[in-house]
Amino acid sequence: MVSHRRTSQHGPTTLAGVTVLSAALATAAAALSAPQALAEPTAPAGRDAATARVDHLYEQAERATEKFNGANARTGKLRTQVAALQDRTARAQERVNRMRGRLGALAAAQYRAGGMDPTVRLMLSERPDTFLEKAAALDRIGAGQARELRGLRAAQRSLEQQRRETVRKLAQLEAGRKEVARHKKDVQHKLATARRLLAALPKDARAAYARAARGGGHHEAVPDLRGAVPSSGRAAAAVAAVRAAVGRPYAWGGNGPAAFDCSGLTRWAYGRAGVLLPRTSQAQRGAGRQVPLSQAQPGDLVIYRADGSHVGMYVGNGQVVHAPYPGARVRYDPVGMMPISSITRP
Incomplete structure (x- = not known):
């Protein structure tokens, strides 16, 4: 399992620091091996068990977040379709009412003239289909009435x-x-478990983990991107937008501009370039042409893990910008920070 966290760019952590932090995390993991956490996957044994468990919970939460995003997007489309259907249904009902009104006026006129023609009475029935067939065969209605009746039936x-x-x-x-509610509950459960695990750590250990989660406290450090040429003008605009978002917080389901999750960030950045990407990382994988890593250019979307549950934007010189996970901020990281599934050029 590949962790999102990265080592500080200001030198290696001392062995003593690692030992203290790992011991504290292991102690917290033991303290939280309560029944409510038994549903979670078994954590690796050893002093890094708590660290690995928190990382794994964040990874699971991200997968659940992308499922939530997908279900939410589908629900939004359905809501729009239902509204359109209800509008069309209302207009169709109005048309039926107008046509029945015209036939009703004809019936009233006939009644005032001495009685309603049985033909017209049947024309005003709720289901005139059968009568139309019989009446046409018996030549009991005129051409105008037949047209009215056919129109009403249609x-x-x-x-x-x-x-x-x-x-x-x-x-x-x-x-x-x-489905949205189920995935939302799953995300909240994973994150709550991770928070309980972190809360059980001593204060100094929590601070150390927080620094590691934020890339050593230097999430805004800009790598050397000289010579990185975007694949197009819209890619250049998207890269400029995603780089401007560095330092903003992660929020699951976040679409920006104040906070993002991984696919929300890339979608927002390309939206600033006038390109509408799908909402989930899995769908963004198919939102363009696939290219090999050796040909990656700034603006390309880097899809991670076999299930495509994470996405970042390549910005050049072996770097991506992405929204890692809760507690971290949008930041630069090496493109190979976790297994790459594919690279898409929108």
Whole structure:
């Protein structure tokens, strides 16, 4: 398992510091081996067990976050579709009402003239389909009435179709809401477990972990990017945006500009360049042309892990900018910080 954390850029940590921190983390891990955490994966044995466990929880939380983002995006689309369907259904109902109103006026006129024609009475029934077929065969209605009746029948069929589609989409929307809630609960559970583990550490150990989580406290350190040429003008704009976001906090589900999760950051940066990317890292993998790492250029999206659950933006000279995980800030890291799944050029 590859950790998001990186070593300070101002020199190696002393052996004594590592020993103290590892011992404190191991003690905290033991203190938190309570029943509520048994559902989590078994942590590696040894003095780095607590560190590995926290890192693994953050990784799991990120996977759950991307599932939440995907479900939330799908639900948003369904909500828009349902609204459009409800609008079309309302307009179809108005059309049916107008057509029935015209036939009703005809019936009223006939009634005042001495009685309603049985043909018109049947034309005003809720289901005139069968009558139309019989009446046409018996030549009991005129051409004008037949047109009115056919139009009413078509309008009623369209209305029923719109209603069925609306009901189907509403069912999908409700299922989507439940999926969003399930993934949200999963994220919150993982993060709460990680927070409990970190809270059990001594104060100095927590501070040391926080410094490590923020890249040694130098998350805004700018690597040498001279000579890095973006693949296009829009890629250049996206790189400028993502670099401007360095130092802003991670927030799961964050779309920016104040806080981001990994795919929210890349989507926001390309949005600043006028390009609409999908919401999840998995979907962003397919949002352009695949290129090998040897041909990566600034602006390319680097998708990590086999399941594509993390994404960063390549900014040149072997560096990416990404939103790592809760507690960390948007920062530069080496492109090979974890296993690369693919590289996409939007």
